[in-house]
Amino acid sequence: MPIPRKIAVLCLLLAATASAQAAQGLSLPEALSAAFANNPELAAAGREIGIAEGERRQAGLIPNPELSWEVEDTRRDTSTTTVTLSQALELGGKRGARIAVASSGQTIAQLDLQRQRNGLRADVVQAFHTALRAQTAVELAQQSQALTARGLKVVQGRVTAGQSSPVEATRAQVQLAQAHAEVRRAETQRTVAFQALARLTGSPLAAFREVQAADLSPGAAPSTDALLAQLEQTAEWRLAAAQIERGDASLGSEKAQRIPDLTVSLGSQYSREDRERVNVVGLSMPLPLFDRNQGNVLAAARRADQARDLRNAVELRLRSETRSAVSQWRTALQDVEDYERTILPSAQQAVDTATRGFEMGKFAFLDVLDAQRTLIEARALYLEALAQATDARAQVERIYGDVAALSNTTISRSNHE
Template identity: 65%
Template structure:
């Protein structure tokens, strides 16, 4: 009976180890998503664009800016006044006057210019927030994919550890192995169970983060689509840097300079006082006579010539220029850093998939066959399994780092699906 148990366990151990490899690349087998609904990246993006509350709030800025632009173009309202001199009815004089302020110095056109720039800035800001949301969705989605892969890897590792313990126990019962091998197998199983618990917690957290970005709860039966084997190619740095001026952030920074310059023009226009024209009628009860009243009024810019606001607006314009330069420097640095990380991570992932993972899988197969024939100790099987699991984990980490770098680039440029 122990020999039958041992042969069955060896066969299962061998099949489980080989089940980790598909087409020369280590991929996860086991649980299938065929019976559960699958969330694709396109579906996640559509859900986020339709339901993310932060993006929905940002879209109202377009209407707010349109209202400000409409208000900026309105002229001042006229004013009507009524006066009575002498409270006695027989000698009272009443005056009715209609006054209309007239803006001088181009104040209205300057206000329109400022509001128009703010309206354009609202559109670019919405575009920037859409790019940010898209990057956040991709990052959260790939984070859920990574957590899902780590969980499945932990389950495969648990299956390997359980089968290994059965094989070791079978050899111990048959008197072919030392009880020490059983203790080693038990320790390995305990470690894998702890890793499985961490993987389950990490996947739950990743799904919660994805639901937060999407702005909608995810049903418990929904899984993200498994990651594909192919990695996106790294775009040339020269192509990206040539497109730098087209990014939403730099366009917004340039527009802020223009907006500050328009505000400076408005403050300069405020130095010129407005003229108020008045026309009216005056009636005297004593003289029984009505006369027309015409008047002009204008403040005298003796002390307040708006010089403080002009100075502040000029300094804000200088500040906007420096901020634009700082934004360009930051973006250039971030692009170069992200591209270097992307390139390195892609190289690591390729090395793992093409050479390291197949070699680790071959080592597991060889150790399993040797253990079945009594040529290797169970410790050799454990070492081969740990190497295989560690290589798989490093491969997943390399893919995650490549995705993180790509997300940082797309946060700046938006969708990079259009290749150079």
């Protein structure tokens, strides 16, 4: 009996712990930490560093020596046996050129991992704010449902008193049914948004019941000039520059291949017929009469030129995306501020005024419905403006990483100067 009781108590504690964890909310820093630690795609990208390290190690190795054994005249008494040890000597700096190519591959792997971390950060920020808006949309839909339920109650009272037509009660019932449907749609979208956020954090299920943030807004937009000043420090720009370095290193490696290698041989030859042993020394080198690796040199040169063109294209794209994203961020935040300060309070006041006026018989129920629709549409546009601001922030962080840390670094440098 004691053992089952202990097991039962342990199960209850585990269930309580799981329930408590599920009831907890998820903040943006927690989501980012979980994503960096558990996201399988980021973990797979991190393997590229180990792959590049192995390629760098292999590039530094020298060729293995070659051992050969030959027999002339297979008759036992007259055969001649030769044993030779050959070693290829790489000329023209081939080994150093290989190492340079592999080293640039290591740099590219590290920068690509940083670029993917920035991309994952942007995806998490975007998914978190999408979940936050979906969560807010449920609350707003429930508020709209409460408004329509209140309107239906008022209409039914006036219809009972003979002060309104039954048609208005029907309209109110339709409006309430639509509000119920909107709540269900909002709850479904919230579930989908939570699941998308959980996937980015490396979890198959959303173990949180809510997302927690002090504000729906993604924060103030940084300065465009401050961002562009850091453009050459971004992972994507540095990755494009590293591709140029690898192209130049590959070109150097192909040029080194034009110089043939020298093979040195040292061996011993024994003749059974003469009962005599002699030493054998040899040198061999291919003659570069036809194949001087000219085709590969030309291709490598064109790839190096292509890498420079791509670097210029990347810089042009990043500058354009930065300006567009910051402009969208600021415009959307202005819209959000207008909705929060003026539009939403005025729409809510219009609903309250119309509802009270309808209760007093001063307005028709259509006025109440129009005010409610205006409020619902204003709330939807408010969430859309928030979405545009969040998308712009995600685009900026996809390029520059943590914008808050970048802003703090820029401010500290300015103060230091």
